[in-house]
Amino acid sequence: MTTPRRRKFKAEPQQQPASLPSPSPSPSPAFFHAAITRVAVAQICLATGYSAAEPSSLRALSDIAALYLQALGRAAASVAAAHRRTDSNLLDLVRAIEDLSAAKGFPGGSDPTGQPLRSCALRELKEFVELVEEIPFAKPIPRGGEEEQRTTWRSFAAAGEEPPPHVPSWLPCFPEEPRNKEMKEQRTTWGSFAAAARESPQHVPSWLPCLPEDREMEPSTEKKRKTAVELPAEREKVVFRLGFGKRKKPAVGHRGKWKET
Amino acid sequence: MNSSSSSMGGDGRHDDDAALTEFLASLMDYTPTIPDELVEHYLARSGFHCPDIRITRLISVATQKFISDVASDALQHCKARQAAPVKDKSKQPKDKRLVLTMDDLSKALQEYGVNLKHQEYFADSPSTGMDPMSREE
Numbered sequence: 001m002t003t004p005r006r007r008k009f010k011a012e013p014q015q016q017p018a019s020l021p022s023p024s025p026s027p028s029p030a031f032f033h034a035a036i037t038r039v040a041v042a043q044i045c046l047a048t049g050y051s052a053a054e055p056s057s058l059r060a061l062s063d064i065a066a067l068y069l070q071a072l073g074r075a076a077a078s079v080a081a082a083h084r085r086t087d088s089n090l091l092d093l094v095r096a097i098e099d100l101s102a103a104k105g106f107p108g109g110s111d112p113t114g115q116p117l118r119s120c121a122l123r124e125l126k127e128f129v130e131l132v133e134e135i136p137f138a139k140p141i142p143r144g145g146e147e148e149q150r151t152t153w154r155s156f157a158a159a160g161e162e163p164p165p166h167v168p169s170w171l172p173c174f175p176e177e178p179r180n181k182e183m184k185e186q187r188t189t190w191g192s193f194a195a196a197a198r199e200s201p202q203h204v205p206s207w208l209p210c211l212p213e214d215r216e217m218e219p220s221t222e223k224k225r226k227t228a229v230e231l232p233a234e235r236e237k238v239v240f241r242l243g244f245g246k247r248k249k250p251a252v253g254h255r256g257k258w259k260e261t
Numbered sequence: 262m263n264s265s266s267s268s269m270g271g272d273g274r275h276d277d278d279a280a281l282t283e284f285l286a287s288l289m290d291y292t293p294t295i296p297d298e299l300v301e302h303y304l305a306r307s308g309f310h311c312p313d314i315r316i317t318r319l320i321s322v323a324t325q326k327f328i329s330d331v332a333s334d335a336l337q338h339c340k341a342r343q344a345a346p347v348k349d350k351s352k353q354p355k356d357k358r359l360v361l362t363m364d365d366l367s368k369a370l371q372e373y374g375v376n377l378k379h380q381e382y383f384a385d386s387p388s389t390g391m392d393p394m395s396r397e398e
Contacts (some may be wrong), residue, residue, distance in 0.1 A: 033302060040295045041328055045361055047294075048332040053361035060377060061328065061366060065295070066303060069324050073309030088311045090285075090319075097323055103374035104330075118277050125319070126284045128326045135294045 038062040043135050072096050090117070097121045195229045207235045285315045293321040300324075334369035335361060 075096035
């Protein structure tokens with residue numbers, strides 16, 4: 001039985017551990033956060049008293065740390081939303097912390113009428129901060145370009161633009177119209193056969209748009225048809241009849257007998 | 262009785278509020294291990310919005326406390342396993358180093374309601390892949 005490879009850390013939490021896992025030269029955004037979390041969790045384990053950790057267990061614990069963070073945020077946000085607020089405050093957070101520490105339990109958890117600011121979960125956190133020495137993060141984090149990639153929208157009121165009369169001013173602005181002529185030409189405009197003064201094929205009513213092949217034949221008339229075309233007021237009545245064509249022999253005749261049509 | 266308890270409660274509340282504000286102020290001095298940018302990224306992903314940075318610090322401290330609790334529980338499991346009478350004498354000097362293993366971690370997380378099961382390697386032991394009930398027999 002081969003023992004799994006163990007990543008060893010020096011037992012000096014204050015100085016930078018020399019054997020920390022160095023991130024790959026260009027980590028993708030998804031793995032970047034996981035790598036940072038792994039380093040932070042490894043530092044916490046070092047401070048607790050461990051001198052080494054299996055890579056799989058370290059990865060599992062850092063995943064759990066990230067999930068716990070997100071669970072705390074989600075719980076606090078939902079408590080705030082239940083009280084018609086978008087920003088969370090300390091009370092929401094204390095409620096979320098109590099919810100998440102319900103599995104292990106904390107003193108005073110059985111009392112639903114207790115004041116949230118006096119809850120013991122908060123007191124335990126306070127004691128933790130006072131007792132435990134702080135462990136600053138080992139390496140500086142390079143600032144990614146993620147903030148620039150985020151597209152922000154501005155409302156009409158913020159942009160100082162006047163919205164159309166039916167649009168409230170707190171909604172985001174309309175996207176910009178394409179300024180290039182080429183972009184405008186790419187917008188498909190179609191003209192009916194009647195408007196183009198062309199004869200439609202027999203089975204096609206004249207108010208339907210022209211077949212695309214016809215348009216390519218005459219490039220000079222394309223410019224005339226760019227404006228919106230009004231449909232003729234009266235159209236031919238279109239009648240559809242469902243039929244199977246000429247029946248030669250029915251599959252099943254009346255009462256099982258063959259019928260000749 | 263009610264009036265006295267309410268008056269006592271009023272004084273106690275004042276003390277508690279003062280202690281709480283002091284605690285939040287001390288959070289700004291304390292540097293949590295999980296960096297602020299990482300915490301803000303995860304909180305933004307989960308829909309949490311708060312302009313107050315002390316709340317963000319509180320969340321990172323809460324996570325740090327949770328992880329250190331789990332790690333200390335796992336450490337106790339590890340030490341308990343080492344303290345048990347060892348069969349082979351050769352194993353003992355090597356195991357003076359404390360290593361975070363998947364077994365200790367899964368046992369520690371069981372109390373917190375997290376089920377962590379590590380898939381065993383094929384040749385780990387003769388009882389790999391067998392039913393846990395039959396394995397105990």
